[in-house]
Amino acid sequence: MRYKILIAFLTIAIVFSTDIFARIIIPPIHGPIIKKISVFVPELSNVSAGGTDGKAREFINVIRNDLLNAGFFDVHDASGVSTDGSGNINFQAFFDAGAEALVKGEYQSSGDRINVAIRLFDVVQERELLGRSYEANSGRVREAAHRFANAVMKELTGIDGFFTSKIVFVSGTGQNRDLYIMDYDGHNAKRLTSHRSIILSPDCSSDGTKVVFNSDKVWSQDIYAITLSPRVEEKRITRGLKLEQSPAWSLDGRRIAYSVNGEIFVANADGTGAVNLTRHNAIDVSPTWSPDGRQIAFVSDRTGSPQIYIMNSNGSNVRRITSGGYNTDPSWSPNMSVNRISFVRVEGSEANIFTVNPDGSDSQKLTSGSRRNENPAWSPDGHYIAFGSNRDGAKNIYIMYLNGENQRSLTKGGGKSFPTWCR
DSSP states (O other): OOOOOOBBOTTSOBOOOSSSSOOOSSOOOSSOBSSOEEEEOOOOEEOSSSSOOHHHHHHHHHHHHHHHHHSSEEEEOOTTOOOOSSSSOOHHHHHHTTOSEEEEEEEEEETTEEEEEEEEEETTTTEEEEEEEEEEETTTHHHHHHHHHHHHHHHHHSSOOOTTOEEEEEEEETTEEEEEEEETTSOSOEEOOOOOBOEEEEEEOTTSSEEEEEEOSSSSBEEEEEEOSSSOEEEEOOOSSSBEEEEEEOTTSSEEEEEETTEEEEEETTSOSOEESOOOSSOEEEEEEOTTSSEEEEEEOTTSSOEEEEEETTSOSOEEOOOSSEEEEEEEOSOTTTOOEEEEEEETTEEEEEEEOTTSOOOEEOOOSSSBEEEEEEOTTSSEEEEEEOTTSSOEEEEEETTSOOOEEOOOSSOEEEEEEEO
């Protein structure tokens, strides 16, 4: 029997693969993922003497969590699947337990280091799909596991994995906030700034090496840039006695758009050559670039309540794409095949995340509830959205697939907001 994974596409078409696993060519926006891939991920086998190594358990747990965060997989630990004790894979036993794919590996550990050999199998066809070997110390085990999960994601769905990416976010409350960077799954958080001021709206460049943000460390609000690699360096790039906010990188990293006293400006990456694009008596804020750099979406109250507008990157051809309510915080997917704009709609005490086409059609609500879901930010591949939410009482960082499915918490403790996704 051959299993098929059915995915609803933008065109509402159902695409079949000649292999067991259907490749996701166009992401499902209008409908749910119809069937998830059942992946069994048992513990690694120890090929040397001794008990289970904590690094081996961490390696497998990271892979399981990554696949769960992707939203395309039903992940099982394979407990209860009988084996013959020979070390050979009993594909029939895994098939009978409902497995379509199997991740199986072994390891050897010596002191602080671990060597892992791990493979992905098609259970139905009883064949190996890919294999990898990793050597890592305790500080690099998670990275190695993320890399293998990336390979599994690509092999089974055709979509690049995002598991080695980073997320920069604001942590703190009131006038005591700073920027932090963490692995996409919330681990290994590190502080980037020591402003202890009102920091807002970080935005990571497409190559993942720089972050712009606004802070009132020196003046009411200025734009700052941090270089993340090869070492962390901070530079203030605006110095006017003005309110400068919500900076955003163009996809090529050569320009930034930002708000100055309620007007949208575009400048070079170092802050030079600033040009006013809007020149309107309304309040215009929160610019975000289209993937090709030819358009900018932004927020304006020029017709009353704040709405999302789009203009050409030279300021021409301004048009509104939302109506009704209070709409703010746009973020444009960097993936041209997705080409959706996420934004926040505020209704009373509630705030929820929507997406919409650049022409204003097909508005889709992704979150719901009586809490506030805000600050949407797209993953580098444009298929996932990170966001801030206080749905559990304290504000933390969450992720979801672009159609709103698989909303999962990344952080705990509260006081975390304004995520921006880096490679």
